[in-house]
């Protein structure tokens with residue numbers, strides 16, 4: 001009896017000692033003992049748990065090694081939406097934000113108070129605690145619904161499993177990978193011939209969302225806390241209170257977080273972080289300023305998806321020179337020719353850039369004005385796609401030729417046709433080879449198999465290229481007669497890949513009509529138009545027999561799209577192929593909603609509704625025959641507004657558009 005009590009007591013003592021040492025090391029960055037001493041205590045704890053498994057508790061530091069893999073990440077609805085912050089692209093925009101906030105609050109610009117925090121460049125995550133114990137971790141997802149990553153987050157040493165008091169609520173912050181750990185991961189990936197993570201944000205998000213928590217554990221992620229859901233209910237009146245309390249609770253909060261008062265101090269505080277950026281152990285992509293007091297925050301309120309009381313001030317874009325080695329031509333699914341700049345690889349803004357799209361001939365010669373051989377400037381701002389800014393004219397070689405689109409398709413040799421755009425001098429070049437052009441064929445088939453279309457597992461760009469090269473598949477309908485034995489003989493394939501593809505193809509039979517229509521790749525018929533057509537006609541026979549007048553009567557379908565649909569159906573090659581494909585895919589009918597109480601009406605959903613998520617509310621609008629839109633105009637039939645509806649609600653009022661609530665929408669179902 002006494003022995004049992006002694007062991008249990010020793011267990012508790014050891015567990016809290018090891019936890020406290022880990023906290024000092026991982027959260028406070030202030031190791032208290034040598035690694036050897038820590039390891040010794042950790043092993044003693046492990047030994048005790050192995051001998052007395054009934055003692056093991058969830059908050060033991062030994063439980064961070066990563067449990068069994070999960071089969072998928074369960075979706076979880078957020079208790080409060082996880083929204084984003086508007087950017088201020090430079091110091092001037094930051095100053096404007098400060099001045100406007102001061103004016104609106106009636107405070108002088110020397111007295112207005114903010115917190116300054118780094119803008120952590122990782123993956124945001126919500127952590128739920130019940131009575132001080134870690135209970136659940138959820139990724140941001142689309143802001144309304146995230147994914148359960150509890151098992152993965154348990155392995156992050158900087159996330160406390162037990163808080164310093166009985167806190168019940170949600171903490172939000174950013175899961176991060178340090179620059180050092182990213183470099184280590186990239187080395188391992190390179191050595192293994194795996195895809196190399198491009199930056200710390202991708203690596204952090206990927207490591208968090210893996211199905212195997214042991215992988216997360218091996219990545220040594222860290223966590224910085226920056227907010228608390230419903231801070232007032234926890235007795236806080238300012239963001240600084242919250243940050244201080246987060247530290248007390250046991251979280252890591254950046255030392256760069258502090259209160260700043262007045263415009264001048266804000267701008268200095270921004271510049272200061274900019275000068276420290278490179279020396280920080282982790283990536284940041286700006287500075288977040290939040291109005292300090294929650295009373296001031298509420299006074300300014302929210303736009304539809306962003307607080308009006310906060311800004312993310314971004315560091316200036318990084319620019320680097322490199323050489324334009326060549327301009328390649330890419331042939332897309334529709335035959336459009338796109339010039340692509342091939343560059344001497346250059347490291348800018350945290351990524352290596354070796355190519356950049358130039359869109360079309362007009363863009364090359366009249367907008368960017370670049371020539372092969374030029375020294376060009378590449379710019380990358382924050383997380384946006386790197387951009388070719390323009391040439392350094394002083395360095396242009398005399399022989400540099402003006403770019404000209406080829407007259408024949410570089411892939412199939414067919415004549416290239418220029419289709420003028422709506423504005424003078426603009427327009428696009430197209431290969432006229434249609435499905436005889438190998439590139440068009442590849443991208444058409446890849447599109448057909450893509451996730452939003454027929455979603456055929458195993459049919460990616462590489463497998464399509466192999467199938468076409470071997471002559472096994474020339475057009476989409478050939479897929480449905482694919483000989484698995486022949487596919488298995490393709491170089492690098494084998495019976496398993498072939499069987500997987502054939503199963504994937506078989507599973508695509510009976511996909512909903514809208515996906516089939518999207519898969520056809522008809523110009524102008526994307527995801528949205530496919531859906532409208534499917535809902536209007538209900539079945540394939542209806543779509544096939546549509547007249548021009550009927551097509552034009554559908555919202556979103558104009559004369560150009562109608563003509564493009566009819567031309568595809570009537571084309572001597574494509575028409576019969578479409579019919580053959582339809583007979584093989586047998587697209588499933590959809591509930592026809594040409595009528596419905598909201599037929600032809602545009603409805604905007606905004607704010608947080610009491611029971612429906614934004615997506616569900618929009619789907620309901622569509623199922624009632626209406627069109628769910630994101631912007632309010634005079635044509636809007638109604639705005640369905642929930643809590644924190646911002647500018648869209650204001651606009652509805654300005655334009656005299658009726659404002660309704662969720663109950664109104666639900667009642668429409670009849």
Ligand code: IVH
Nearest residue numbers: 083084085117118119120124174226288307
């Ligand atoms: S507060 C309503 N503070 O940036 C906004 N977010 O653009 C609440 N982020 O998804 C977020 N550092 O992942 C806040 N110090 C910071 C942040 C921060 C990075 C991320 C966060 C959010 C995104 C917002």
